[in-house]
Amino acid sequence: MWFSFWRSRDRFSLDELRYLTDQLMKVQVVNEVNKDFVIEALRSIAELITYGDQHDSAFFEYFMEKQVMGEFVRVLKISRTITISLQLLQTISIMIQNLKSEHAIYYMFSNEHINYLITYSFDFRNEELLSYYISFLRAISGKLNRNTISLLVKTQNDQIVAFPLYDEAIRFAFHEESMVRTAIRALTLNVYHVGDECVNDYVSSDPHADYFLNLVKFFREQCISLNTLVLDASKNSGPVSTSTILSAVDEIEDNLYYFSDVISAGIPDVGRILTDSILKLLIFPLLLPSLRREDVDGMKIGPMTSLYLLCSILRIVKIKDLANLVAAALFFPIEAFMPHSEAKLNGHMPGTGFSHENHSPDNDKLSPEVVSRSLRVTVPNSSSDINLQDDVIRHNINGSKTALREALLSYVTSGDDVQVLGSLSVLATFLQTKGCTSDSSIVLDYCLQLFSHQFLWDVELEETMLDAIGILPQRKQHKKLLLQALVGEGSGEEQLFSSESSSMKDGVSNELDCYLQKLKVLDALVSLFCRSNISAETLWDGGWLLRQLLPYSEAKFNSHHLKLLKESYKNCTSGLHVEARGTWSDVLITVLCDEWKNCKRAIEASSPRKEPKCLLFPSQKCSSEAIPGESSFVAGERMCELVKVVFVLLHQVQIFSTGGALPDQPPIHPPLDVPEKPQSKTAGLDVFGLKPGAELKLVDAVPCRISFERGKERHLCFVAISGGTSGWIVLAEELPLKKHYGVVRVTAPLVGCNPRIDDKHSRWLHLRVRPSTYSFVDTTKRAAQGKLKTNALVDGRWTLAFRDEDSCKSAVSMIVEEINLLCNEVERRLKPLLDLGMSVDLSNRNKSLQVSSSRTSPSNSL
DSSP: OTTGGGSOOOTTSHHHHHHHHHHHHHOOOBOTTTHHHHHHHHHHHHHHHHHHHHHOTHHHHHHHHTTHHHHHHHHHHHBOSHHHHHHHHHHHHHHHHHOOOHHHHHHHHSTTHHHHHHHSOOOTTSHHHHHHHHHHHHHHHTTOOTTTGGGSOEEETTEEEEOHHHHHHGGGTTOSSHHHHHHHHHHHHHHHTTOOHHHHHHHTSTTTTHHHHHHHHHHHHHHHHHHHHHHHHHHSOSHHHHHHHHHHHHHHHHHHHHHHHHHHTOOHHHHHHHHHHHIIIIIIIIITGGGSSSOOTTOSSOHHHHHHHHHHHHHHSOOHHHHHHHHHHTTSOGGGGSOGGGOOTTSOOSOOSEEOOOOOTTOOSOOOEEOSSEEEEEOTTOSOEEEEEHHHHHHHHTTSSOOHHHHHHHHHHHOOHHHHHHHHHHHHHHHSBOOOOSHHHHHHHHHHHHHHOOOOOSBOOOHHHHHHHTOOOHHHHHHHHHHHHHHTOTTHHHHTTOSSOOOOOTTOOHHHHHHHTTOOHHHHHHHHHTOSSSOHHHHHHHHHHHHHHOOSSGGGSOHHHHHHHHHHHHHHHHHHHHHTTSTTGGGHHHHHHHHHHHHHHHHTSSSOSSOGGGGGSOOOOOOTTTSOTTOHHHHHHHHHHHHHIIIIIIHHHHHHHTTOOOOSSOSOOOOOOSOOOHHHHHHTOOGGGOOTTOEEEOSSOEEEEEEEETTEEEEEEEEEEEETTEEEEEEEEEOTTSTTEEEEEEEEESTTOOOEEOSSOTTEEEEEEOOSOSGGGSGGGSSTTSSOOGGGGOOEEEEEEESSHHHHHHHHHHHHHHHHHHHHHHHHHHHHHHTOOTTSOHHHHHHHHHHHHHHOOOTTOO
16 A cells, blocks of 8 residues: 555645545554555645645645544554654644634634644653644644634633643643743743633633742742852852853743733733732742841842842833832831741741732822731732731831841942942832823923933833832922922922922821931942942942932032042042053053043943843952962053043043033043154154064164073164153164164063063063053953953063163163153143042033043044
């Protein structure tokens, strides 16, 4: 029989389909003898049906007439080999995916054949079979709509009692293979987005609703595993640990995006279940308790992991109620959210005092109510109330317990670099909100955006909550006061231009008013800028946050803030004086111009530059043990940090804090347009285009000897040359046929060479050879975020031998003279910055900035 299968026929013809179907119907048992024919017949039938769907409807009419789907099921039942199951699942998957006719899809889904295959007891110990089965289920879900989904469910009294596709799929929702989990999530989203009310009721009712609870439990375990990876990486940092954390982060964020997609399907009960589960199983028992700085034994998730997760949850899972509840939690100690018998920090609690009551949609304020034994915080339109123990609240108001928001601010004022970045990330996440409640407010918000260059954000956090936390953007405060003035509410008109900060009043009980007034976000940020142990990159994120919060007038930036910033600026000015004559003075202007642009871009960006995942990686700073203390690398990092913090961040903060616009270039003098100094002019050499092979006059050059290879000594001429803010040590070889001329053979940066005459040999001169550029100090140049390649950061050493002691001293004098000329030019160009006192009138400052910046360009880039 199977030999006749291979006879010559038109491959894409109705006769071919008839022949294959007739032969398949004759098969009574599938074994090793005829399995190849059956497999090829199944594959060919799928190919013919797909072809006919696009070219000739007679193909599918014949398929229905002969009830070929029933034949497929029969073949599966009589098969004794797993390869038939594989081919059958692939055949039907291909057909479902490629059929375009709705009539054909309706037929495929009818007659219970698909449901039979879905519930068939396949041997899933075979991984390949499981893969084909999951693909089969996903293919079916891709064709679901309000009409086809009714063919796959079983109903009783107008209610769905069984949905095999969904029920079988979620069995594999937590499979160890990530590809399987991904496919199941795509399938479930296809189900949720159909929008069938009966299906929505089915998936959100018991016991099917347990799927969403288990999702959060599974996610919680992933979060705990991530924390373990982070702890391990802090002990053994390297490329492997970094890649492992990144993989875990990707999966966690994929989970959060899935939560967001599920909620966006618009099934109210599902959104409520997910929100409550995230709060009850993760945020309140695990994440929030770990934010407190006290040491707590047995913590499952550390502070930095918690800060990352909080930021990611609020940023990705855009649930207004969830954001409001987390914001409300910042007002109280974590004990307030748990019954006393269950108050266990950073561990799972079986219950957290939640109830699911419906609230009036007209209530648009956060309204804590004092009830008989507890304080209940009610978020509008939320399904969740949080019972706060009244004795804990009284305890907290008296100051014996620390509110979570104060823990966040303590990270800003006294935490290490990563803690500061984590706290700033959480505050920035809360800040990226909007709260448009009416058409008039939308119009007003848009107008204010035009004037303040602010942006609307994604999560709709209550503005009253932002105001209470202390991070309500000034444009929103003005909008709120203007709306109050327009409708004649309170004293909004006079408050609009008042210097007093607005605070949350409506819906907040009097017992909490004094407590909420303690929020000092602006104070914390200003004190942050006065700290010397925080990296510039982190401080730039603080500058971004401060810019969002600053009011429109200098009066709001009070005298205490200005005094702190002035003092910090003054204390750091001496540091730049030192760097102007330091190891990297020749590239100081270039670094300043580059970092000015980078900082301006970071502060004016629509969101902070760093993603929350940066909190999870160990610090990439090199250790003092790995790099010699006198290394130019260490000096370069110090110089870059000083420039970024002092004369970039602090300077820009003072400009925009007083209402000025940030110029594109720093206020420095332009290069002098005068003839070069005698030495470089006499040598006939362009110091900006200096390279080996260039010809120069050997005027004042000092003969010397140097050996770059063992046993190979070379006789060269030494000369030190500077021009503007560039300078080089040049070793040239005298031209035999051209007297007093030579060719440049090797060069080294003049600044940072640290000339030293040998103690025992007065004719020997030791020089340090540092890199010619500063790009190597960038952390992005380090080895895959792992350990630093210290062998690439070792400075070179030259030892020059001169004819006599006077020649050696002459070379040193030449170096010192040229370095002084170079450093004098650097100081001249920096003079507007170095002499800029905080008493300078702002208007005069802005005029000078405009003049200087119009003539200044980072021309000395090396």
